[in-house]
Amino acid sequence: MSFPTVKTQMAAAGYTFTGCGTCAGCLADIEWWITPANKKMPMDPMPAEDSPAVNHCSTCPDANRFHGRPR
Numbered sequence: 001m002s003f004p005t006v007k008t009q010m011a012a013a014g015y016t017f018t019g020c021g022t023c024a025g026c027l028a029d030i031e032w033w034i035t036p037a038n039k040k041m042p043m044d045p046m047p048a049e050d051s052p053a054v055n056h057c058s059t060c061p062d063a064n065r066f067h068g069r070p071r
Contacts, residue, residue: 004053007046015041025062 004010011017014036023030023042030042042056057063 003055006050006053008049010053020045023056023060023062025065026060028056028060030056 004013004015010033016034018032018034018040021030021032021042022028029045031045033041033043035041042060044054044056044059045051046053057066060066
């Protein structure tokens with residue numbers, strides 16, 4: 001199964017929006033989602049239903065700080 005590409009596809013695939021926050025590394029606005037496997041996932045903000053779904057770990061300049069491995 002490929003990762004959903006827009007917000008509406010995420011919801012249809014079983015991802016659940018849980019709220020907004022701020023990245024502890026780069027201080028960017030993020031959205032928190034729960035995956036179908038019940039894992040927390042930070043996403044770049046998606047203001048519209050057809051906004052692209054981009055995992056914040058792929059855009060955060062401080063992602064290595066949270067994953068312990070180079071990205």
